Amino acid sequence: MESLSDLWEKFSLLEFEGSHYVVEDSDGVSEYFLAARFYTGRMLSIEAIAKTLKGIWRTRRGFEVRDMGEHRVLFIFRDEVDVEQIMKGEPWTFDKHLVALQRVKKLTDLSKLKFETSFMWVQVHNLPIGITSTAVKSIVSAADKVFENSPDKEVYEGCNFVHFRVSIDITKPLCRGRKLALRDGQDSWVCFKYERMPNICHWCGKLTHMDRECPIWLKGKHTLKEVQQQFGSWMRAATPNLARKSVVRVAGFDENDSETEDRG
Missing domain, CATH: 3.30.70.330 (RRM (RNA recognition motif) domain)
Structure with missing residues (x-):
């Protein structure tokens, strides 16, 4: 059914209906x-x-x-x-x-209004050793438009992932990761996990409906099995234990011992 706001555009307006009233913001x-x-x-x-x-x-x-x-x-x-x-x-x-x-x-x-985007923090896991932050930002752009990196570099640099705030197009499936071509000719896969991820459709990967409302399920519900689902709760990021030290820098013999420090 058409909304009233769309329906009026098809009307042949009477003279007193079509005379514009100028709305002002004056309160x-x-x-x-x-x-x-x-x-x-x-x-x-x-x-x-x-x-x-x-x-x-x-x-x-x-x-x-x-x-x-x-x-x-x-x-x-x-x-x-x-x-x-x-x-x-x-x-x-x-x-x-x-x-x-x-x-x-x-x-x-x-x-x-069309509600088509939402910001989410995306964790990027299984990155190759020594990869640059610029390269990682390009990798995570597969999820959508990247806005910023971890708000506290000191806190997150000891974790086994990097962390980006991304504007997600919720009309599309969530991006699960991205294939990489490594220098030695081998392929690799980095995994995307989403912090505070809402409920997701396990058939199509969208956040806008649940499994039983999905067109994929409705079309093939008599033949589909759960093992065929391409998305799942494994995309939800666990909250990292930031109090646990995972990086320790050790000073060399030619350096001042005071330079040795722990990082989280």
């Missing part, structure tokens, strides 16, 4: 908006959303939640810092399903 109230699409099949409860996110977001000045229909929600804030912190904390989930966010301006037509 002087500072408000900041986040539009959200909840990718869950369950009916949304605004009260449950407000209660859950209040404890997770811990905003400075609070926020208002409005149900906009079709699993879309509008959040209204009084403090821009709260909005910035929430956007930096992506991805967010509700009932383990993805919540895709967009920052929008006042007077935006929400019916025109």
Whole structure:
């Protein structure tokens, strides 16, 4: 069924219907908006959303939640810092399903919004020894647009992976990794794992629906078996133990012993 906002474009408008009313923003109230699409099949409860996110977001000045229909929600804030912190904390989930966010301006037509991206932290595992950070960034670009590396190099350089913040196109399957061609002519595979990964369809790898809603499953549910699934929970990154030392630098005999240090 067409939405009302699309339907009017086909109308032959009467004169008084087609005369434009100029909308102005003149109330002087500072408000900041986040539009959200909840990718869950369950009916949304605004009260449950407000209660859950209040404890997770811990905003400075609070926020208002409005149900906009079709699993879309509008959040209204009084403090821009709260909005910035929430956007930096992506991805967010509700009932383990993805919540895709967009920052929008006042007077935006929400019916025109398309929720197609979400930021995620991607861990890159099984990298060849000595590979440069520039090369790794090019490798992880297969997942989508790379924005930044680990926020704290000191903390993460001792881990057995590298860590990038990536803007993910949620209309596509999550990227599981990438093949490498090594100097000796052999092939290698690096594995991508996603921190705080929401529920994922194990058939097609998308975050926007579950297994039983997938076109692949609906088309072949009488013949498909779980062993044929190409995606799974193994793509979810474990939280690293940053307190555990995994790198120790040892000074040589010609160096000052004070230069020896532990790194996490």
